[in-house]
Amino acid sequence: MNMENSTNALSLMAAESNKEDIGRDYVRIDKKLMEKLGVKEGDMVELEGETSIVTAAVKQSHPADVGLYIVRIDSKTRNKAGISLGKNVSIRNPRAGRK
Numbered sequence: 001m002n003m004e005n006s007t008n009a010l011s012l013m014a015a016e017s018n019k020e021d022i023g024r025d026y027v028r029i030d031k032k033l034m035e036k037l038g039v040k041e042g043d044m045v046e047l048e049g050e051t052s053i054v055t056a057a058v059k060q061s062h063p064a065d066v067g068l069y070i071v072r073i074d075s076k077t078r079n080k081a082g083i084s085l086g087k088n089v090s091i092r093n094p095r096a097g098r099k
Contacts, residue, residue, distance in 0.1 A: 009048075009092035010037060014083050017074040018062065026057040028072040029091070030065065034058060037093045047073065048090040049081025055094065 010033055021028065027045065037058075039045060045058045056077055065072065071091055073083060083089050 008096040009090045011088045012069050012071040014085050014087055014089045015070040015072050017072045022074045026059050028059050028061045030061050039093050046092050046094045047081055049083040051082030054081040
């Protein structure tokens, strides 16, 4: 489920990346969620996991994922941040709130 908090972050469920995205250093989210974060395709986002915060470029999700409130992340990125599949992860625009 999508939850917004006071830091302009979204809480989305972590899901496995699609086969073609493995090792590409980007994540996929729904276009409407990208708009809520104020990012467009290719912009960087921050993902906060259990052990650290990592950055990745964002791409639009595939049509089958629209409305599911998930973020597709490859295993390399998940491991760096300590993100487990099926768990919620905080994702935010690192430029939000900056002048």
